[in-house]
Amino acid sequence: MTDTPPAATPQLPPSRSVSPNPLIVAVLLLVISLIGIGGYRASEYQGMQTLRTDAGHRLDLFAAAVDGIVNRYAHIPATIQLNEEVLNLMRSPRSATSVQAANRFLQQLNEHIGSVAIFVMNQRGIVLASSNWNHPSENFVGEDLSFRSYFVDGLAGRVGRHFAIGTTRGEPGYFVSTPIRDGERVVGVAVIKISLDQLDQAWSLLGAPALIADGNGVVILSSVPEWRYTALKPLPLDTRVEVKMSRLYNEGPIGDFPVPIDDDPGPDGQIVHMALHNSSVRPHAGFAGSYLVHGRGLQDVGWRLLIFSDLRPVRTQALGHGALAAVATGFVLLLLLVLAQRRRIVRQKLEAKELLEQANAQLESKVARRTRALTDTNARLRKEVAERQQAEQTLRAAQDELVQAAKLAVLGQLAAGITHELAQPLGAMRTLSGNAIEFMKRGNLPTVEQNLTIIARLADQMGRIITPLKTFARKSPAVPAATDLAHAVSAALFLLDQRLTKAGITLINRCEPGQAIAWCDQNRLEQVLINLIRNAGDAMADSARKELLIEASSRDDGDLELVIADSGCGLPADGTLFEPFFTTKPAGEGLGLGLAISRDIVREFGGDLRAEKRPEGGARFILQLPAAGKETNDVSAAG
Ligand code: ADP
Numbered sequence: 001m002t003d004t005p006p007a008a009t010p011q012l013p014p015s016r017s018v019s020p021n022p023l024i025v026a027v028l029l030l031v032i033s034l035i036g037i038g039g040y041r042a043s044e045y046q047g048m049q050t051l052r053t054d055a056g057h058r059l060d061l062f063a064a065a066v067d068g069i070v071n072r073y074a075h076i077p078a079t080i081q082l083n084e085e086v087l088n089l090m091r092s093p094r095s096a097t098s099v100q101a102a103n104r105f106l107q108q109l110n111e112h113i114g115s116v117a118i119f120v121m122n123q124r125g126i127v128l129a130s131s132n133w134n135h136p137s138e139n140f141v142g143e144d145l146s147f148r149s150y151f152v153d154g155l156a157g158r159v160g161r162h163f164a165i166g167t168t169r170g171e172p173g174y175f176v177s178t179p180i181r182d183g184e185r186v187v188g189v190a191v192i193k194i195s196l197d198q199l200d201q202a203w204s205l206l207g208a209p210a211l212i213a214d215g216n217g218v219v220i221l222s223s224v225p226e227w228r229y230t231a232l233k234p235l236p237l238d239t240r241v242e243v244k245m246s247r248l249y250n251e252g253p254i255g256d257f258p259v260p261i262d263d264d265p266g267p268d269g270q271i272v273h274m275a276l277h278n279s280s281v282r283p284h285a286g287f288a289g290s291y292l293v294h295g296r297g298l299q300d301v302g303w304r305l306l307i308f309s310d311l312r313p314v315r316t317q318a319l320g321h322g323a324l325a326a327v328a329t330g331f332v333l334l335l336l337l338v339l340a341q342r343r344r345i346v347r348q349k350l351e352a353k354e355l356l357e358q359a360n361a362q363l364e365s366k367v368a369r370r371t372r373a374l375t376d377t378n379a380r381l382r383k384e385v386a387e388r389q390q391a392e393q394t395l396r397a398a399q400d401e402l403v404q405a406a407k408l409a410v411l412g413q414l415a416a417g418i419t420h421e422l423a424q425p426l427g428a429m430r431t432l433s434g435n436a437i438e439f440m441k442r443g444n445l446p447t448v449e450q451n452l453t454i455i456a457r458l459a460d461q462m463g464r465i466i467t468p469l470k471t472f473a474r475k476s477p478a479v480p481a482a483t484d485l486a487h488a489v490s491a492a493l494f495l496l497d498q499r500l501t502k503a504g505i506t507l508i509n510r511c512e513p514g515q516a517i518a519w520c521d522q523n524r525l526e527q528v529l530i531n532l533i534r535n536a537g538d539a540m541a542d543s544a545r546k547e548l549l550i551e552a553s554s555r556d557d558g559d560l561e562l563v564i565a566d567s568g569c570g571l572p573a574d575g576t577l578f579e580p581f582f583t584t585k586p587a588g589e590g591l592g593l594g595l596a597i598s599r600d601i602v603r604e605f606g607g608d609l610r611a612e613k614r615p616e617g618g619a620r621f622i623l624q625l626p627a628a629g630k631e632t633n634d635v636s637a638a639g
Contacts, residue, residue, distance in 0.1 A: 035325050035326060039325025040321065076118065083105055086102050107134070115131075119193075159176065172220065211227050231254050231257060265293050265294065406591075472526065480605055483525060493533070518625040520602075528601055540568040554627070607625040
């Protein structure tokens with residue numbers, strides 16, 4: 001069979017590993033982080049914008065409130081110089097009546113408009129009359145306030161506007177001063193002190209920590225009490241000197257604001273960080289972290305209003321939005337990944353299907369090729385079987401011929417013995433027939449009859465000698481049948497009897513008729529037995545003890561055994577005695593075919609032939625034969 005080389009089988013794509021590519025994972029994480037950060041920044045920006053707008057509105061509101069409070073009475077001092085009592089006082093400050101009249105006027109005016117105090121000073125800064133003249137503890141009259149800036153401004157002919165802490169009771173207030181002119185000459189200064197208490201109550205309008213710093217950058221009002229009288233930026237030396245001189249903040253020390261604040265934070269505001277450990281801001285719960293500072297200048301008063309918007313809500317919201325953006329992005333990316341994965345799986349399945357179909361097609365063509373090859377082989381085998389059967393037939397014919405030749409060879413060897421067997425009755429017959437003729441001439445017919453009877457008996461005897469020879473010599477095909485081993489042994493012994501006796505061999509035949517019935521061809525079995533017995537006789541030619549033992553028995557497996565044992569020279573050393581043409585006999589005496597043919601014959605019946613050494617000396621040949629009634633298919637086939 002010509003085997004075709006194996007075709008390359010299409011390889012299925014290896015299943016790709018499920019573990020994700022670290023680079024892709026890193027890129028995805030980066031994208032998610034960037035979008036999260038972007039979301040955070042955008043939300044923070046939006047929150048800041050809202051915060052700014054909101055803070056702007058609140059500042060507007062508060063600035064309007066400040067403006068209302070501060071400017072409501074700002075024009076009052078200007079009207080004071082128009083008052084007759086005040087002018088009289090300026091002209092005759094020593095007159096008790098003038099003082100009294102001016103005091104009463106100022107008191108009434110103050111009560112009417114509801115300011116803290118209204119008072120007038122002479123050119124030296126001494127208070128000449130005041131609205132609180134009759135309050136022993138608050139009375140300004142006689143006090144020297146020349147150090148106050150509002151006095152200096154007023155005396156210089158300007159309108160003075162200042163925040164200051166009161167010297168008498170230490171109450172902070174907004175002071176507005178105007179010069180009192182007598183004609184063109186400035187003769188004194190009129191001052192009104194406006195309370196800022198209302199502002200302190202208005203902080204809630206802002207909803208966040210806030211402060212008001214004056215022109216010096218010093219916090220004068222704040223929703224956080226600790227921030228009061230702190231400087232937003234370190235004060236320059238001249239300002240500090242001036243502050244000290246004018247006792248604006250009532251001698252008290254000016255501390256520093258927790259964080260430096262820019263002069264102008266601009267429309268975007270300034271972000272400041274205030275630490276939690278700053279105990280000064282503890283009273284405001286949660287007042288720590290980042291704040292957006294927005295400012296608004298209060299033009300008329302020269303102050304600055306600052307509001308501190310907490311950035312935490314904005315950042316918390318931004319964090320939420322950032323996280324939401326990141327999660328949403330992650331979800332979308334995951335969705336895309338799942339879709340991509342699905343597409344890949346579908347593609348892989350299609351590829352695998354295609355490869356499978358290819359493999360199928362290849363397999364089918366391979367099967368077709370193999371089938372063709374097998375058919376060829378089958379045809380060849382059939383031919384070989386036919387040739388073999390033919391050869392077997394030829395072999396069988398050759399074997400039959402060989403068997404026949406071997407038989408004839410045996411017959412040839414037996415011829416002498418047989419001739420001897422026949423010579424005796426023949427001689428007797430001759431003598432008797434001669435005598436019979438003489439007795440017949442004499443007319444002695446009874447003796448003639450007697451002689452003829454003996455001759456007939458002798459002829460029968462000769463016939464008995466010749467009949468087995470005829471049977472033996474007949475060229476017949478092997479036909480197995482139930483064969484009594486004892487009969488076959490007797491027939492063989494009959495032919496060899498003369499020879500054994502002559503050789504002086506003692507025969508012990510233990511075979512009993514009917515004891516062992518084998519399934520074989522008797523004629524062929526006899527040929528085997530003659531061969532074995534003859535060999536035994538030859539082997540014992542030079543032996544002192546010449547004993548031939550023949551016995552039959554049944555084996556455990558149901559087969560029969562026939563043993564031909566001798567006390568001869570024993571088996572030759574090399575064990576090839578069953579090989580054709582192996583012989584130890586001199587040329588002309590042995591062909592070396594006897595045992596080879598014998599084994600073939602026995603095997604043809606489904607039996608076997610083997611040789612053993614006898615422990616007591618000599619050889620033993622064991623014929624194994626199938627028992628009749630137990631014949632195998634092989635045996636019947638062989639027949
Ligand atoms: P042949 O008798 O022509 O030699 P065989 O095949 O019958 O051929 O025997 C082969 C040889 O086997 C004999 O030459 C002899 O050496 C040996 N042989 C056979 N039978 C016996 C026996 N009973 N004892 C010893 N040797 C034997």
